[in-house]
Amino acid sequence: MARPRTVRAPTSASLPNNLRIPSTSPSLSKTLGxxxxxxxxxxxxxxxxxxxSASFVPFLKGDERGSRDDDDDEALPYPxxxxxxxxxxxxxxxxxxxxGKREVLERILEGDWRHGLTLRQLAMVDLRYMDDHPSSLRWTALELSRIDPRRKESASKNGSEDWSANLPRIQAASFVKALQQEVASLVKAHYHLARSSTLPLTFLRIFVVDSPYQPPQQSPEIFAxxxxxIYVAFPDSCPFIYTSVAASTGAKPAAPPSTSIATDSRSLQRLVRDAIPKALSRPHERYTLKATALAAKNLPTLLALRGPGRSTAANGSFSIFADAALEGSPLDPRPADTVSAEDHILGGQRRPLGTEDKENGDPENSASQKVCKRPSSRRDTDTVPLTPxxxxxxxxxxxxxxxxxxxxxPAPLDRLDVRFLDALDSGLEDEEEQPSSTHPVVSLSFTGSDVIGGIRQLAELGVVDPHRMPSWLTGEEAVSMATVKSGQRVKMS
Known part of the structure; x- marks a missing residue:
């Protein structure tokens, strides 16, 4: 009698938290390492x-999952x-x-959790690594915006939009359940929510298996x-979210023949981005995600530039007031409470000529009037003569x-990509005959630990003219990607 064929049907269930990965998997040892x-x-x-302890039970003596005798167990390096x-x-x-670290690692994999680690434990390992290394991933800031034509018209008339009115109320368990329903028809996934121990963020880690069907017996390497x-970070009380896709390290395991979509980072990121606003939406209250042209490795940078504390209007020249570098306000009518830019450069305050020199009785300090300390915003405290x-x-x-x-x-940008759309001079007099294209003619990339800081130093040294610099090079627009046409940054859809 012929054996009946196995029928595999798609299931909307997510991967369980208690799905174990064998402790002998090389990728598991590498992740913990x-x-x-x-x-x-x-x-x-x-x-x-x-x-x-009930969710992460260690391997105990007399455990039914072990088949060794007590004598054999005593002979093991970790009974x-x-x-x-x-x-x-x-x-x-x-x-x-x-x-050493090796002692603890072997104790975990070969001793107390020799029967394997669960998907939830592996997720906790990845999030702990992110807390220890906040610059390990590149994050992209996206704005959560409500789709309401009437609100758009009123906001355009008033010139502003209320952030608090755009924020949906998020309940973690309900959101994860709604997100699972959105992606269940395409992939199977494991979800893990955790609160950051150092930043006002809530992390969502999503591990994706590229098939909606119940997966067959797969290689354990695929789970690492x-x-x-995909990582999604939700900052507190602001209409932005941050997304990131981890870069693969090492060779990827072979995918099963029933793969339905590609597991490249762009496809996974697009899948999650499309599902997040749908999971947050409700009847008559729809949301979408809009690009903000800001990506950085430093999460504090995203919180400072796309977080609850400020908007892009508080950067550039106005940042001295937003960062409390100066007392007072540029709108304060009382000049006594406002420090001028010249006083700030000279050290934050002025003093009468030779006042402290006479009080201290040190005539040598009279020369300090010609040598001023660099302002507190400088990176060093050396004294340099200030020429006119x-x-x-x-x-x-x-x-x-x-x-x-x-x-x-506290918000250094590590990369700034600029694309210029201005066409080269082709000698055509009629502007309508000029070829129009959105493809960049020239592309520039600035990289380093602090790109804006490097450009600032060039301006201080006189290499570039600060008066002629565009706002997207001085940090005023708080972007890491700029598309420029006719000297102005344009927003590309």
Whole structure:
């Protein structure tokens, strides 16, 4: 009698949290190996906490999942403990004494979790690595905007739009369930929500298996493939979200023949981006995601430039007031409470000629009137003579950059991509005959630890003219991608 054929049907269920990855998987050891010794110990103690021990049960003596005899178990390098409290005490002892990371790593994979780690544990490992290395991923800022033509008309008339009216109320469990329903017809995924321990952010980690069907017996390496992971960060009380797709490290495992979509980073990111506003939407209350032309590796940079504390109108020259570098306000009618730009450059305040020199009785300090300390926004505290030209140039730099590119600004951009759309002069007199195209004629990329800071230093040295610099080069528009035509930045759809 012929064996009946197995019928595989799609299922909307997500991958379970307790799906285990064998501890012998090389990719699992590599993922855990990225963490420091202290981070591994902190994670192990978190798994063994009273509130989590039921979800992350270690391998204990007499466990039904083990088939070894007691004599064989005693011969192992890490014999199984009898209770969770005993395992917890082992890691507390490891935390109190010095040692290597390899010792803790082998204890986890070959001892207490020899039966494997779950998908939820693996997600916690990745998020702990992000907390330890906040610049490990490149994030893109997107604006969450409500689709309402009437609100758009009123906002355009008033010239502003209320952010609080655009923010939907997000309940974590309901949002994840709605997001799962949006992507369940295309892929199977595992979702993990966690709160950042250092930033006002909530992270959502999404691991995707590129098939809506119940997956067959697959290689365990696929569950540690970083190219299948998408991260979404929700900052507190602002209409922006940050998305990132982890870059794959190493060879990708072979995909099963039933693959329905490609698992390249662009496809996964597009899939999640399209599903997020739909999951947040409700009847008669629809949302969409709009690009903000800002991408950075530093999450504090995104929080400073696309976060709850400010908007793009508080950058550039006005950043000296937004960052509290100066007292007062440019709109304050009382000049006594406002520090001028010249006073700020000379050190923040003026003093009568020779006042402190006479009080201290030190005639040598009279020469300090000609040598001024660099302002607090500078990166160093060396003293340099201020010539009339350098003083004038520094005033111009302060008026254009504000605190952007200085030590007072906590938002350094590591990359700035510029595309120029101006066509080359073809000698045609009629402008209508000029070829029009959205393809850039010239593309420039500035990279470094602080791009705006480097451009600021060039302006201070007189290499570039700060008066003629466009606003997107001084940090005023707070963008990392600029498309320029006729000297002005244009917004590309």
């Amino acid at each position: 990225k963490l420091s010794r202290q981070s591994l110990l902190d994670l192990a103690l978190t798994w063994l906490d009273d509130q989590n 199984a403990a009898e209770t969770v409290e005993e395992v917890r005490q082992i890691y507390e002892d490891l935390q109190e004494r010095k040692g 493939d970083s190219a299948r992971i 030209d350098s003083k004038k140039r520094r005033l111009a730099v302060e008026s254009r950059f504000g605190t952007a590119g200085s030590s007072l600004n």
